[in-house]
Amino acid sequence: xxxxxxxxxxxxxxxxxxxxxxxxxxxxxxxxxxxxxxxxxxxxxxxxxxxxxxxxxxxxxxxxxxxxxxxxxxxxxxxxxxxxxxxxxxxxxxxxxxxxxxxxxxxxxxxxxxxxxxxxxxxxxxxxxxxxxxxxxxxxxxxxxxxxxxxxxxxxxxxxxxxxxxxxxxxxxxxxxxxxxxxxxxxxxxxxxxxxxxxxxxxxxxxxxxxxxxxxxxxxxxxxxxxxxxxxxxxxxxxxxxxxxxxxxxxxxxxxxxxxxxxxxxxxxxxxxxxxxxxxxxxxxxxxxxxxxxxxxxxxxxxxxxxxxxxxxxxxxxxxxxxxxxxxxxxxxxxxxxxxxxxxxxxxxxxxxxxxxxxxxxxxxxxxxxxxxxxxxxxxxxxxxxxxxxxxxxxxxxxxxxxxxxxxxxxxxxxxxxxxxxxxxxxxxxxxxxxxxxxxxxxxxxxxxxxxxxxxxxxxxxxxxxxxxxxxxxxxxxxxxxxxxxxxxxxxxxxxxxxxxxxxxxxxxxxxxxxxxxxxxxxxxxxxxxxxxxxxxxxxxxxxxxxxxxxxxxxxxxxxxxxxxxxxxxxxxxxxxxxxxxxxxxxxxxxxxxxxxxxxxxxxxxxxxxxxxxxxxxxxxxxxxxxxxxxxxxxxxxxxxxxxx
Ligand code: C2E
Ligand code: CA
Ligand code: CA
Numbered sequence: 001x002x003x004x005x006x007x008x009x010x011x012x013x014x015x016x017x018x019x020x021x022x023x024x025x026x027x028x029x030x031x032x033x034x035x036x037x038x039x040x041x042x043x044x045x046x047x048x049x050x051x052x053x054x055x056x057x058x059x060x061x062x063x064x065x066x067x068x069x070x071x072x073x074x075x076x077x078x079x080x081x082x083x084x085x086x087x088x089x090x091x092x093x094x095x096x097x098x099x100x101x102x103x104x105x106x107x108x109x110x111x112x113x114x115x116x117x118x119x120x121x122x123x124x125x126x127x128x129x130x131x132x133x134x135x136x137x138x139x140x141x142x143x144x145x146x147x148x149x150x151x152x153x154x155x156x157x158x159x160x161x162x163x164x165x166x167x168x169x170x171x172x173x174x175x176x177x178x179x180x181x182x183x184x185x186x187x188x189x190x191x192x193x194x195x196x197x198x199x200x201x202x203x204x205x206x207x208x209x210x211x212x213x214x215x216x217x218x219x220x221x222x223x224x225x226x227x228x229x230x231x232x233x234x235x236x237x238x239x240x241x242x243x244x245x246x247x248x249x250x251x252x253x254x255x256x257x258x259x260x261x262x263x264x265x266x267x268x269x270x271x272x273x274x275x276x277x278x279x280x281x282x283x284x285x286x287x288x289x290x291x292x293x294x295x296x297x298x299x300x301x302x303x304x305x306x307x308x309x310x311x312x313x314x315x316x317x318x319x320x321x322x323x324x325x326x327x328x329x330x331x332x333x334x335x336x337x338x339x340x341x342x343x344x345x346x347x348x349x350x351x352x353x354x355x356x357x358x359x360x361x362x363x364x365x366x367x368x369x370x371x372x373x374x375x376x377x378x379x380x381x382x383x384x385x386x387x388x389x390x391x392x393x394x395x396x397x398x399x400x401x402x403x404x405x406x407x408x409x410x411x412x413x414x415x416x417x418x419x420x421x422x423x424x425x426x427x428x429x430x431x432x433x434x435x436x437x438x439x440x441x442x443x444x445x446x447x448x449x450x451x452x453x454x455x456x457x458x459x460x461x462x463x464x465x466x467x468x469x470x471x472x473x474x475x476x477x478x479x480x481x482x483x484x485x486x487x488x489x490x491x492x493x494x495x496x497x498x499x500x501x502x503x504x505x506x507x508x509x510x511x512x513x514x515x516x517x518x519x520x521x522x523x524x525x526x527x528x529x530x531x532x533x534x535x536x537x538x539x540x541x542x543x544x545x546x547x548x549x550x551x552x553x554x555x556x557x558x559x560x561x562x563x564x565x566x567x568x569x570x571x572x573x574x575x576x577x578x579x580x581x582x583x584x585x586x587x588x589x590x591x592x593x594x595x596x597x598x599x600x601x602x603x604x605x606x607x608x609x610x611x612x613x614x615x616x617x618x619x620x621x622x623x624x625x626x627x628x629x630x631x632x633x634x635x636x637x638x639x640x641x642x643x644x645x
Pocket of ligand 2: 517
């Protein structure tokens, strides 16, 4: 074969003139690249897990290999080669051995994402064997002058090179296992790996085609760059393929601005990451699920285990989301994971990426596990209302006006069985807001509690209740007492006792006209606090009611430690006692016990005559419910009492 016709790999002709097939440019570039990579890796934030060290080892090996290659090739081509023949042999061996170590370490590395742990031992022994055989074959080839050798006249002869076959074999097997187990990789990771492997292979082939050996080390560094980028410095994690939430906002604000349609599917799966690590089946099924359904979507990872899939909304999107949610249910059935899905289509009424996330969080709170919720216009309206309500609440709290007109006191009269009169009542809060009209506690109490506005509201209710009592007393209507609800958060305020005392005293009414309703505390510290507060304020004459008995984790012993005046049985207890004889027995027993211990028992939610008779038979002292009156504005209480007197 002559120059100008097909050049071939490792030909005798190329071997005859080593400088022809070797130019230092390739190795010099690789050396520079290794230094740059190394510096960047130690200077920047990359995922330094236990596999990270393999990337460093590979870089060092390529560095050694390139240096050795540079020296070997220069020496082999020089005129004094004969004199330095031993050094040439050693440098050549160093070059090839370190070069072949790179794909071997790459193979060790790649077993992790491909989850090939089972075959690791087998692989290690086979590799060691191949390695020993390759080095021996090379030595034999050199001795028999079939491989690389330097002849007596000092000329370098290249001949057969076992290492290039070994190198090709390892790369071949890497590419083979990557393709074979592609379902164990996220599709992005798979295409990333394949493209660097292919470029690396192509570089080898092309240089072979031109009878070159200058770029062997270069081809070797490409896959290393690939795994550093794919597994260690990637914005998405290669385990579930999510991008950090911080990428979500700019990306979607851009989409909103461009009026692009999209669908967001938010998913909370309890213990998903652990389950994924433990079950290969779950992992491959999840990847397959994503491949089928979310090809052009992006997954984002949010705090609290939330994963959000964003899909462009094309014509097919309705079918796609239906199919996805169906498949999701099926997946759940198989792997028994608790999930919550919220699906949200882009709409003109939501104008920022941040609002989409808040809307989804809002809908998520109202969605139970193992449920899928499609956000609709109603959700969006409620969500914006709740944002508006929260704004008003914050404003009320910061203004600290104890007469704030937006906070209304309603009250529900309580029937006293012994006196046959309505001599007490419970104050219940309402909000009167411009945009929404009257707002009920189930909507705003949780918002107020979560956003630290509740205490300001409670004090307004207390103040307005005290004033109403004073006005009634001044006008000659004797009301024995009105109870006001406080939440556990109120009790945590250091100023709680002082605030309550000052407001009652400021209105000039006896302390005994006010009762405080509190619910059972969940935590030990709240319980101790509650006990202290009750003891302190009771000394002044303020009464205490335990609210909603029977709804929490009722703990009889603990309740006994606090000197309550009245135990309010929640409506659920009444319902339970209506349902069965054993239920009735239980509720009756509780009520009897409280009574024996000098607590009074109040039944809430008495709706009709049957409820009333039932409660009377169960040791009730007080009755409250729609049967007697719905909650009414506190200004109307006087009329009610006059009518029923
Ligand atoms: P709660 O303290 O258990 O108040 C009783 C709730 O039961 C009231 O709901 C009342 O309207 C309702 N109710 C009364 N009679 C019946 C009946 O016969 N059947 C049925 N099914 N329900 C009846 P409301 O006013 O919507 O208040 C709900 C909850 O909001 C209250 O439950 C209380 O936990 C909280 N809340 C109300 N006002 C305040 C307040 O000023 N401060 C605090 N911290 N919480 C409040
Ligand atoms: Ca209450
Ligand atoms: Ca209650």
